[in-house]
Amino acid sequence: MEVPLPPAWKPLNIERYDGTTDLDEHIVAFITQINLYTNDDAIICRVFPTSxxxxxxxxYTQLPPRSVDNFNTLMRLFSAQYATSRPHHITSAALSxxxxxxxxxxxxxxxxFANVSIKIRxxxxxxxxxxxxxxxxPGPFVDSLCRHQPTSMDEL
Known part of the structure; x- marks a missing residue:
């Protein structure tokens, strides 16, 4: 926390995390934004609580003093704390x-169909x-597909 921020430092432009939404999404957003400005581990750790x-x-404020020695440790603690906030990821079985x-x-x-499929990793x-x-x-459209089966979603 004693590492100074760069002179022209500006707050990150991300939504602040409250513990109720997808933590992985927040971590990716934070890392993407912070990496535009720095890759210094100490600065990243110092800025993280502002998100x-x-x-x-x-x-975060209740973490024991000196319990975070680098950003990986902070992310491990954060992920463990908010693991239940991860959304349930659906599989291709949902399409059936x-x-x-x-x-x-x-x-x-x-x-x-598209709204479900884009959620499947x-x-x-x-x-x-x-x-x-x-x-x-069943109908004329499906009948035409049976006669000329598409080979891709784009072709369909």
Whole structure:
């Protein structure tokens, strides 16, 4: 905390973390912003509490003196404290539960499908394509897809 900040230091432009949202997202946002200005570990540790508010800031202020010797230690302690704030990540199995409803337009279903698929980490494009084809309601569009099966989501 005794390391001086650079002379032209400006506060980071990120939303302050209160302990209730995705901690990994906050860490990535913080590191991305701070690395624009410095990679000095001591400065990074000194600036980190300015990215906190509420319960998270209270947690930080209650850390035992000299318990943080570098940024990795701080991130390990922070991650352990707020591990339950990580969102539940969905898998490609969630796509198998999607079905286009009888009264649902293709456009609306494609939007709903896209909203689920973008939340799936490392989604295999072939799995996405297969899931989409299986989820569509029977009709002329699906019949045309059976005759000329697309090889990618872009082609679909």
């Amino acid at each position: 906190l508010k509420g319960a998270a800031l209270s947690w 539960n999607l079905r286009q409803q009888d009264d649902e337009s293709l456009r609306h279903f494609m939007e709903r 490392n989604l295999n494009p072939e799995v996405a394509l297969h899931s989409m084809l299986m989820a569509l309601k």
